[in-house]
């Protein structure tokens with residue numbers, strides 16, 4: 001397993017984004033199951049996990065997360081720092097999902113990681129699929145009305161119980177268009193922020209799931225895209241030494 005990644009060196013922090021239906025969640029979940037060296041931070045998952053543990057940072061976020069609201073910048077930043085502080089030595093690659101979303105949050109993240117010895121921002125990985133493909137995939141997400149089993153597109157009855165197959169409610173066209181527009185706004189801001197440092201990489205999400213997963217793994221293991229010379233990091237708090 002240790003041969004999977006280069007030993008030593010900084011732990012790369014990758015921000016992974018993609019439109020709904022791009023397959024990134026499926027790919028990352030599979031990679032995380034296969035590889036204990038991968039640590040994932042998702043704003044919603046981490047906040048809810050902290051809440052379940054009774055941590056004040058989680059309890060402060062719980063209500064907002066449950067109604068799909070946006071957390072205050074300072075709270076997300078503190079949760080992310082909380083996550084970094086508790087990384088295990090076996091974690092050699094960090095993937096961040098759903099954060100940052102704004103220029104302010106980009107600056108927070110740069111600062112939080114820039115202050116650390118072990119982790120380094122590796123860049124932005126975008127899993128790309130055209131809007132029409134994303135829509136087709138998401139609107140194809142259908143489940144059994146009786147038992148909730150996912151059903152492949154074009155199937156009328158449930159494979160498990162023969163029940164009626166319906167479209168998932170949050171995947172209706174209007175809601176999808178909203179989520180997609182929101183995604184494109186965030187993606188443009190992040191691209192702008194990271195392109196200046198040549199830290200943007202893309203994955204072709206139209207390929208089959210195995211190929212997407214392989215490409216994603218390659219990028220995650222590639223480490224920091226371009227180690228920044230110390231002089232360029234003076235503004236990030238490196239002057240302390």
Ligand SMILES: [Zn+2]
Pocket residue numbers: 144145146147148149158159160161162163
């Ligand atoms: Zn069923």
